[in-house]
Amino acid sequence: xxxxxxxxxxxxxxxxxxxxxxxxxxxxVSQSFFWYRQYSGKSPELIMSIYSNGDKEDGRFTAQLNKAxxxxxxxxxxxxxxxSATYLCAVNRGYSTLTFGKGTMLLVSP
Amino acid sequence: xxxxxxxxxxxxxxMGQEVILRCVPISNHLYFYWYRQxxxxxxxxxxxxxxxxxxxxxxxxDDQFSVERPDGSNFTLKIRSTKLEDSAMxxxxxxxxxxxxxxxxxxxxxxxxx
Numbered sequence: 001x002x003x004x005x006x007x008x009x010x011x012x013x014x015x016x017x018x019x020x021x022x023x024x025x026x027x028x029v030s031q032s033f034f035w036y037r038q039y040s041g042k043s044p045e046l047i048m049s050i051y052s053n054g055d056k057e058d059g060r061f062t063a064q065l066n067k068a069x070x071x072x073x074x075x076x077x078x079x080x081x082x083x084s085a086t087y088l089c090a091v092n093r094g095y096s097t098l099t100f101g102k103g104t105m106l107l108v109s110p
Numbered sequence: 111x112x113x114x115x116x117x118x119x120x121x122x123x124x125m126g127q128e129v130i131l132r133c134v135p136i137s138n139h140l141y142f143y144w145y146r147q148x149x150x151x152x153x154x155x156x157x158x159x160x161x162x163x164x165x166x167x168x169x170x171x172d173d174q175f176s177v178e179r180p181d182g183s184n185f186t187l188k189i190r191s192t193k194l195e196d197s198a199m200x201x202x203x204x205x206x207x208x209x210x211x212x213x214x215x216x217x218x219x220x221x222x223x224x
Contacts (some may be wrong), residue, residue, distance in 0.1 A: 043199075088152075092210055094168055097155045097168070
């Protein structure tokens with residue numbers, strides 16, 4: 001069974017702080033990794049993709065990948081109340097299928 | 111910015127009825143997908159479609175499900191005889207290329223089976 005694991009949260013951070021979201025995956029052949037944001041009742045919105053070990057930065061978001069540890073994370077700097085959502089980690093083995101984790105709920109308090 | 115669209119936004123049906131969910135993928139994308147999310151659960155892959163045929167499907171995608179690209183823009187998911195457990199959000203997604211590429215999701219159709 002190919003699993004993607006995330007802490008369900010909620011992760012509570014004050015406005016302006018750094019939020020750190022983590023994800024582990026079980027399938028070693030996984031090749032690409034994505035973070036989606038999902039507001040309640042809405043669809044997943046792609047915010048970051050990462051394909052190789054290391055860090056990838058895009059604005060306030062940084063994705064980190066460590067394939068040896070089968071670990072991917074998302075850092076959100078200067079968190080805003082509008083960042084409050086569920087963050088979904090998704091993993092692709094190189095075929096069509098995205099395997100999603102259950103998501104981590106992030107709450108950013110003003 | 112191009113986006114995936116889906117209709118209807120909400121579909122209510124009686125158990126045993128057929129439903130068709132519709133999607134218009136992003137225009138230059140070649141790979142199309144259906145996912146579903148039961149309330150409170152994770153997003154689950156159903157099927158992928160490329161070059162007018164299914165490229166991959168999950169165990170969920172049994173004989174009650176079918177997909178079609180009836181014209182150059184629409185992509186549909188048909189459920190032949192709905193069950194109560196088919197109640198979920200159904201998301202269509204598309205990607206420019208397959209494999210590792212980013213998939214972009216539509217707003218979803220909430221299916222309620224009574």
